[in-house]
Amino acid sequence: MIIRDCMKRDVISITPATTVREAAMVVIERHIGLLPIIDSKGMLIGLVGLHQLLNLEMPDFVNFIPDVDFVHDFGAVETTRPEPYLLEQPVSTLMLPAISVDEECGLLRAYALMLQHQLLDLPVVAEEDRLVGLVSHVDIGAAILARWKNPNPE
Amino acid sequence: MTGAILSSLLFLACLGLIFSEKLNRTIVAFAGAVLMVGLGMLFGFYSEEQAIAAIDFNTLGLLLGMMLLVALLEPTGVFQYLAVWAGRLSGGKPVRLLILLGTVTTVLSMFLDNVTTVVLIAPVTILICEILGVSPLPYLMAEALLSDTGGVATLLGDPPNILISSAAGFSFTDFLTHSLPVVLVAWLVALLLLRYLFRRELSATPANPDAILKLDTSEILTDRNTAKRVLIILGIALLIFLFHGVLNISPAFIALSAATLALVVVRPDPAKTFKQVEWSVLVFFVALFVMVGGIKATGVLDAVVSVLSDAGNVAPVLFGVIIIWLVAGISAVVDNVPVTIALIPIIQGLGASGMNIDPLWWALVFGAGFGGNGTIIGSTANIVVANLSERTHTPITSFLWNKRGLPVMLATCLVATVMYVIFYGWFAQ
Numbered sequence: 001m002i003i004r005d006c007m008k009r010d011v012i013s014i015t016p017a018t019t020v021r022e023a024a025m026v027v028i029e030r031h032i033g034l035l036p037i038i039d040s041k042g043m044l045i046g047l048v049g050l051h052q053l054l055n056l057e058m059p060d061f062v063n064f065i066p067d068v069d070f071v072h073d074f075g076a077v078e079t080t081r082p083e084p085y086l087l088e089q090p091v092s093t094l095m096l097p098a099i100s101v102d103e104e105c106g107l108l109r110a111y112a113l114m115l116q117h118q119l120l121d122l123p124v125v126a127e128e129d130r131l132v133g134l135v136s137h138v139d140i141g142a143a144i145l146a147r148w149k150n151p152n153p154e
Numbered sequence: 155m156t157g158a159i160l161s162s163l164l165f166l167a168c169l170g171l172i173f174s175e176k177l178n179r180t181i182v183a184f185a186g187a188v189l190m191v192g193l194g195m196l197f198g199f200y201s202e203e204q205a206i207a208a209i210d211f212n213t214l215g216l217l218l219g220m221m222l223l224v225a226l227l228e229p230t231g232v233f234q235y236l237a238v239w240a241g242r243l244s245g246g247k248p249v250r251l252l253i254l255l256g257t258v259t260t261v262l263s264m265f266l267d268n269v270t271t272v273v274l275i276a277p278v279t280i281l282i283c284e285i286l287g288v289s290p291l292p293y294l295m296a297e298a299l300l301s302d303t304g305g306v307a308t309l310l311g312d313p314p315n316i317l318i319s320s321a322a323g324f325s326f327t328d329f330l331t332h333s334l335p336v337v338l339v340a341w342l343v344a345l346l347l348l349r350y351l352f353r354r355e356l357s358a359t360p361a362n363p364d365a366i367l368k369l370d371t372s373e374i375l376t377d378r379n380t381a382k383r384v385l386i387i388l389g390i391a392l393l394i395f396l397f398h399g400v401l402n403i404s405p406a407f408i409a410l411s412a413a414t415l416a417l418v419v420v421r422p423d424p425a426k427t428f429k430q431v432e433w434s435v436l437v438f439f440v441a442l443f444v445m446v447g448g449i450k451a452t453g454v455l456d457a458v459v460s461v462l463s464d465a466g467n468v469a470p471v472l473f474g475v476i477i478i479w480l481v482a483g484i485s486a487v488v489d490n491v492p493v494t495i496a497l498i499p500i501i502q503g504l505g506a507s508g509m510n511i512d513p514l515w516w517a518l519v520f521g522a523g524f525g526g527n528g529t530i531i532g533s534t535a536n537i538v539v540a541n542l543s544e545r546t547h548t549p550i551t552s553f554l555w556n557k558r559g560l561p562v563m564l565a566t567c568l569v570a571t572v573m574y575v576i577f578y579g580w581f582a583q
């Protein structure tokens with residue numbers, strides 16, 4: 001089994017000019033965690049995920065204090081909203097570099113890449129970085145575990 | 155003559171490079187030291203033996219000992235504990251929070267490295283401010299400024315003091331009787347000035363002051379036993395420091411003994427603890443000692459001394475005041491350590507020519523100590539806080555520093571000047 005066999009082909013993507021607010025709306029409507037960013041030719045140029053969007057509202061101290069267990073109440077943080085101008089910026093300001101696998105990629109390699117880049121979804125590309133699909137960590141994990149059903153590998 | 159010109163040019167070029175921030179200061183100093191010895195051997199003005207002799211091992215030993223104690227104390231969470239404690243005690247009232255966090259920072263930096271103090275206190279400050287929903291800027295700037303200010307008070311407080319005490323033979327108690335009173339006044343003035351400069355930010359009432367009361371202090375102090383042991387050892391060391399002049403033992407020996415005792419008692423993973431020691435700082439000091447040793451060997455500094463003592467018509471009080479402001483001005487833009495190391499042999503030379511140099515040492519202490527507050531790059535603590543704030547939503551800019559930090563530097567230098575003039579007789583003893 002390879003990535004082609006477990007990926008979703010119906011991918012929701014956005015363009016670099018999409019605003020942060022619009023990207024957030026797509027996340028809300030479609031309930032997805034990763035938005036691939038493509039150019040006019042359909043080529044993958046970057047990613048923006050829930051994590052990058054939420055960072056706009058996450059307090060700074062989370063980046064400095066490794067263990068926040070002792071903070072029992074986040075106080076004012078819970079009701080702070082990002083500055084409106086930040087939401088009108090193009091999503092390219094938050095963009096991660098394009099991390100992807102091709103359709104022929106092995107499942108364990110794809111999963112290892114996800115772990116390394118701390119992603120829960122991974123875009124799949126064909127020739128010349130054309131976006132063709134998306135796999136989630138559950139898609140890959142389940143596909144790997146499915147091989148356990150048959151103890152004698154083909 | 156060639157040696158004199160080459161060595162001075164090399165030193166000035168290194169200062170310029172450190173100022174430009176194009177290259178790391180330790181790398182600049184290291185390269186400068188190697189070049190100085192190389193040129194010295196080539197032109198016959200400096201030898202390797204002289205270079206080794208130029209290193210002040212008392213300063214290095216004291217720094218290493220204190221760094222080890224901090225390295226043992228840091229993972230216990232005691233610094234964060236103190237900051238959270240201050241936050242809780244403030245009840246979320248901005249001015250009270252400023253005073254309490256400022257006091258904790260000052261007291262810690264009187265005995266420990268300023269940079270370590272702000273590195274550990276600043277993140278908790280950001281936490282407290284975000285929970286309260288107030289801007290962390292006034293508090294972060296106050297911590298950088300007050301840690302530099304507090305450091306001036308004691309022999310251990312900042313590197314220039316360690317260097318000066320080693321060169322002048324000042325004891326721990328000399329600092330408590332001469333420097334501490336000036337710092338107390340300067341500190342109060344700095345705090346009042348900060349209160350005024352940030353009056354707008356500090357007048358905001360936090361929406362949710364109760365949240366900081368829910369910070370669980372018991373979960374922060376992760377290693378109560380180690381913290382207690384190291385603090386007791388540090389306390390004993392401070393007691394012995396009070397009498398080191400009478401007992402005739404060096405501060406370095408006390409600090410290294412305390413560090414050794416703490417290492418034996420705590421028995422940490424040595425790989426971790428020794429990694430915490432800031433070796434690059436120690437290398438920076440060694441390199442500067444070697445470089446300035448080279449200049450000294452060429453006789454350049456003697457020439458400076460003779461020029462200065464010829465200009466000796468200047469009243470001694472005025473001479474001290476000039477040193478305060480000159481050194482403060484230079485320390486605001488370049489690291490105060492190379493400035494201090496370069497000025498020490500000059501002051502020693504003036505002493506040899508018959509001048510009473512005790513008051514000059516104190517002028518150097520105040521100039522080098524308070525001067526660093528002048529710019530965002532004036533001290534390592536400032537740079538560290540600025541870098542940290544750059545990773546937040548509200549970065550400290552050098553424009554902001556010039557508006558809110560520079561006045562504090564000027565005020566503290568003014569306090570030092572006034573007290574220096576009034577109590578000149580005391581400083582001259």
